[in-house]
Amino acid sequence: MKRPNRLSRSRDFDAVYRHGRSVSSRFLVLYWFPQEEPAAPRFGFSVPRAVGGAVERNKIKRQLREVWSGRLEHVPAGNDYVLIVRPGLPDAVAANGFEWLGERVDEVLGMTKVAA
Numbered sequence: 845m846k847r848p849n850r851l852s853r854s855r856d857f858d859a860v861y862r863h864g865r866s867v868s869s870r871f872l873v874l875y876w877f878p879q880e881e882p883a884a885p886r887f888g889f890s891v892p893r894a895v896g897g898a899v900e901r902n903k904i905k906r907q908l909r910e911v912w913s914g915r916l917e918h919v920p921a922g923n924d925y926v927l928i929v930r931p932g933l934p935d936a937v938a939a940n941g942f943e944w945l946g947e948r949v950d951e952v953l954g955m956t957k958v959a960a
Contacts, residue, residue: 849916851888851924860888860926867955871936873928874952882922887912890928904934907942911949919953927952 851857864877879886889908891901908927912919919925927949937945 848884849886849913851886851926856886856924857888857890857926860924864924864926865956867952869948869952869955871930871933871948872952873930874956875926875928876923876956879922879924885916885919885921886924888924888926890926892929892931894931895929896934900934904929904937907937907945908949911942911946914946915949915953 851860860875860877864875866873866875868874889905891905893901895901895904908929912927933945933948
């Protein structure tokens with residue numbers, strides 16, 4: 845993912861967590877918050893230790909980055925997003941495949957339109 849589309853500072857993550865809205869599914873939680881000056885959407889990923897070891901967490905982050913980069917055109921501009929992975933997602937992706945992961949991301953993105 846390109847730099848303008850990444851959340852990297854801790855204070856940006858905190859603003860999304862504290863002031864943003866959220867939707868959740870069995871495996872993912874998506875927070876979003878409007879940017880101060882509307883620009884390209886920015887994304888951050890949070891994969892807690894409960895999900896697995898470092899190798900497993902980094903693998904799921906790589907997969908999620910790939911999924912998000914394919915959906916950049918369809919995501920509304922002017923928001924920051926943080927996607928939190930819940931335990932069990934890496935095993936489910938291994939069992940169901942990469943396309944299944946894309947469907948789960950689409951599921952939470954669709955919920956943002958309903959919740960807005």
